[in-house]
Amino acid sequence: MAAVPDEPLLAAVAVDVPGQDAFTWRVPEALAAVAVPGASVTVPFGPRTVRGFIIALERKTPEPALAGKLKDVLAVRPEVRVPPHLLRLIRWGARYYRCSVGEFLAGSIPAAVREGKTIKVERRLVRVAGFAGKLTARQQAVQAALPAEPLTWVVAMQRSGGSRDILGKLVVAGALVELVEDADVLEVRLEAALERHPHTDEQQVAIDAVAAALDAGRHEAFLLYGVTGSGKTLVYLDLAERVIAAGRQALFLLPEIGLTPQLAARVRSRIPRTVVWHSGFTDGERAELWRRVAAGEVDLVLGTRSALFAPLPAPGLIIVDEEHDQSYKQESVPRYHARDLAVVYGKQLAIPVILGSATPSLESVHNGRERRYRVLTLKNRPRGGQLPTPTVVDMRREFNEAKRRAELSRVLVEALTATVRRREQAIILLNRRGWSPVVTCTQCGVTAQCTACDISLTFHRGAGLLKCHYCGHERGMPAACPACGGTLSATGIGTEQLEQLVRQVVPGVRTLRADADTTGGRQGHAKLLQIFAAGEADVLVGTQMVAKGLDFARVTLVGVLHADRCLSTPEFRAAERTYQLVAQVAGRAGRGERPGTVIVQAFDPEALPIACAVAGRPKPFYDAELALRAEYGYPPSSGLVRVLWTGPAEPAVRAAAETDGQRILDAASPLGAVVLGPTPAALAWLKGQHRWHLLIKAPSRGAAQSLLDALGPLKRHSGVVTAIDVDPANTG
């Protein structure tokens, strides 16, 4: 036996509690060989036994105060290890977004992995439709012998007569896919045209720029600013292939609604060892994915924001598509922004990061102008096809001329009718689900309100319910006003009513609706889009989830209702979101051979975000908006931090906000930061909680961090939850 070292091995272990990053335990010598940073361990924690991750190790004599109290690590699971580079990113993120390392790990490593559940996931194989790659005659015969249904390895071997070795080769070649979940089957059955187009000049310039950084092994952040359909995806995939050929892996992030089976099929047709990573997986599936990624069995991870924390052994390139999208910001602890953290990761790893968008965020445009990001532009669509010039309908004038209040303008009705007659397809977008957003009594004027929120209830006619879209509360729609017995009237329109309206104005039309009410269940969204893509409906009516990432060749008409509604919300990003919505939608029509028509209905069509989006002139919008942000001290001209206090009792919430607010103000003044509030939040009562908040506008992100450092942890107030949100996406 080896001699026992004099000094004990001490492990700093992060556990899932707020406040302190790590606590110290002694590693018994029997476990010393397997205890490595990033490894999952079991430790006694007060009266409980908990799991945590080792974040540092050191041999030293414990301080006398600690020595007596020191307890032993109970177990190490070396098979679950957060790679060192990922651990470094998470530690950085915990510091920047102000939570403990343990909390960040808990929010980024799947529960099943952390808890060490051994879940058996049966791996199954499915044939890829329309696989066009090269195979040997024997491989071809084996592939052809397999049915379209997924089979376990053993059954697949029996059915095809192929050995495990041959099936394995077919997987590597991309002719078979190994599934983690059923829903993937959909994607594998899609035939993705293998794209190997010669690059356009613009694409070549972009690829060369990123490749130069790749070859030199240096970090650089690129903003790939390209109109929809300009061939950004092709650029990503070509670069990813290079990275993979060099033995590293690629991360491809996209917004929640951008993750469609079409895209997954497209990526997989180029890069067979691709896995899709999103929040809809079961625990077992996640654990299995994690294991495969960590084991180096995967070349590309395609996923939503949490995919940033996939344990790739050697990431070589990070792609953040639709970088402006709001879903990159997590709205619960850890409150990270995946795009910003991706850039930090790229810096730490010395690898390039590509942020792509047709409507970049103000932050990224600013970073481009300041030369922190290199801007690469794609101005043209390689397959030709002009971006349609939208028609704007001024709804005030429409009401005057048509002499009635109709939700669908005459132009839009005409265009819809013509589109359907030509057997083409249309998409109509309205950012509100349900039948009517407001239900009022015609006699006493009372509006149906949620009991737990300051929100009026939305009428869902099909379900016969009044629903709160914030907390999920629902109750039956009463026959008469509960207060006075008067008649109830539903005003305003949501997607449910819009779908019916479309059926009325275009007799015989086949409609489909995509919103949170119709896309429930795993991959419900994908299935709906599938039906639409297959031409089984003429008109797709939906909320913003239809605005992005769709690429349907037969869609020649896109309509947007209430395009300017978002402008009246008290959010500093309201103009940016409006611009992005309209500009994105405009890019959706006319992607195929046939030209597209876009019709935008608004009450204030002259509003700059709408006018610029419609005219395809981004610069005046970005210039004006950046100037406004600078004038009012909002990002990207400042470092914004929001502090939010919530609790069931108003006085306690208010007292906490006022006490902490004073301390924050004292810390802010010397750093030149401005503090707004504390005040009740715009949504002052939500999900049964009173809400107070405060905004810190520091001169820069760095200054905001210095301020938070100087402030130190905020006191805990009983009955109140305090949240610090760095770079908030929402301030409502």
Ligand code: ADP
């Ligand atoms: P984006 O990601 O910018 O929306 P895509 O990469 O989806 O654009 O490209 C739009 C369409 O143009 C796709 O059908 C793609 O196959 C095609 N395409 C991309 N690059 C080229 C090219 N160099 N030559 C011909 N077609 C191309």
Ligand code: ZN
């Ligand atoms: Zn509610």
